[in-house]
Amino acid sequence: MAINAGNINEVELKSSLRKETIKSIKKDWQLYSLLILPIIYYIIFKYGPLYGNIIAFRKYVPGGPVYGTEWVGFRYFEMFITDPTFWNVFKNNIILSVGSLIFGFPLPIIFALLLNELSNGLFKRVVQTTSYLPHFLSAVIVAEIIMEMLSPTSGVINMLIKTLGGEPIHFLASPEWFRPIYWISGIWQETGWGAIIYLAALSNISPELYEAAAIDGAGRWQQTVHITIPGIMPTIIILLILNIGGLMGVGFEKILLLYNPLTYSTADVISTYLYRMGLESNNFSYATAIGLFESIIGFTLVTVANYVSRKLTDTSLW
């Protein structure tokens, strides 16, 4: 088609584009047909529940219609905002996740740096492979390990305490112990896995930099400070931002398995609270309102973190 582009008005351009699209779909119908099932899946199973949040504003009666019976406005939001239990679980949620970030974030970096200094390749591989094994365990297994080790009668930790002359501690019945247990088990589970990404970043640092530094007389420590750490800094910053974006997330399953009414004061978080409100007490609308509030905070955090990331490092999720 030898038409001068300048002569085509917008309408013609649009219709010719549409024709081209139709033509390409016809020609490539098999490629497009592959999308049908996944798109239906996304509409039903991802957007369906998203729309299902409407019951946060409508009264849902178990056994009644899916999307509730009548509009109630912000009644359920007012309910939880004036509910002291909600603010306590909100606080617990923040403490557990901020603690995980503070204790859990630097360790994979340190671990990766130490691994990187191992001169024996086989030993390095063995350590690394072992270290991320716990990442693949079910929350049930992790909970069982914790319960067994901390058992007041037969647990190995209390055995140690008794040997040292102390009194056995009923860890899982003590609110003051819940947070350390949560953080330490998280470190056990995720440090090795978290190190993978830093090891990849470390292996991308050019060996020439180290050679040049060695010629200039830099020792290993100076090399680490002036080459290694700056080399992985972009990765550290990106992961830190991502982690801040995901700050509302806590190990829901682990908490659900490990907490009990005795430790609710420190262990109960937003997700476990809404789980009990919704699925154990059948206050579906109330629980959905809390869940929606949590999602909005989470989404805001991710958006802000992403914006900061794009400004600072030129890397972003979208």
Add this chain to the structure above:
Amino acid sequence: MINSSRGYKVFQVVNVLIMLVVIFVTLYPFIYLAAISFSSESYVYAGEVAFLPKGFTTMTYEVLMKEKDFWTGYKNTIVYTIVGTAICLFMTTILAYPLSKKRLKGRGIILAFIVFTMYFNGGLIPNYLLVKHLGMRNTIWAITIPGAISTYNMIIMRTFFEGLPNELEEAAMIDGMGTYRILVSIILPLSKPIMATMALFYAVGAWNNWFGPFLYFDKQEMFPVTLYLRNMIAGAQQTAVSSGSNTEDLTQIAATVKAATTILTVLPILCVYPFIQKYFVAGVMIGSLKE
């Protein structure tokens, strides 16, 4: 690189020691549970088992082997893992492949539509109510369909497909091959590493899943082994194992039985782990390239 400073040598020795401690700390819980599972109840109850079994016995395992609910759970877990992984792989592939093609019209819009759900999802209660109102409770579909596509995995797979050379496909298209045949006979054979990685990601998730079955299944005969174990540790259920023997020994039998059940539940993961871990790492790498 030769570096013989004395301080660095000391550091290297200390570093090796630190790493040995890391290995020990990582593996100790498994050693501990294994020791309990092979010990006599009285030693466990007295708090004397720390590293090696005391009063070595295989009785716990023998009792557990006769437990019908345990085997039902194990069989269920295997079925859910196979069916779930197959569905996930199929759905993820048929979405990731078209999205890897630049010639797909509206690719950006579809991608935005999909990626949005990564950052804003429905939440626990709406998901539960959806499954309930679709009548999927107490069916295998409740735990296999709602999580059929992990958007994150789909993006990793798409990145892999984008990296495949285009020439083979173009040649096949000129030969008149349709997309279906190209996907099955050209793309999939080239994609074994990513398929293995994705299959493993999904399979481990399915094997470990207890919360889905806990939410959606009412019948004991449908429980996977993880839920069987969960009910055991929650004390919600006194199995025939403990009630069938001395009631006095209830707690310590529970401890050995719980330990043995745990060992048998993680055993398949522990056994295949050394062979599959490199695929997981590969998956993380491909995923991180995107970031």
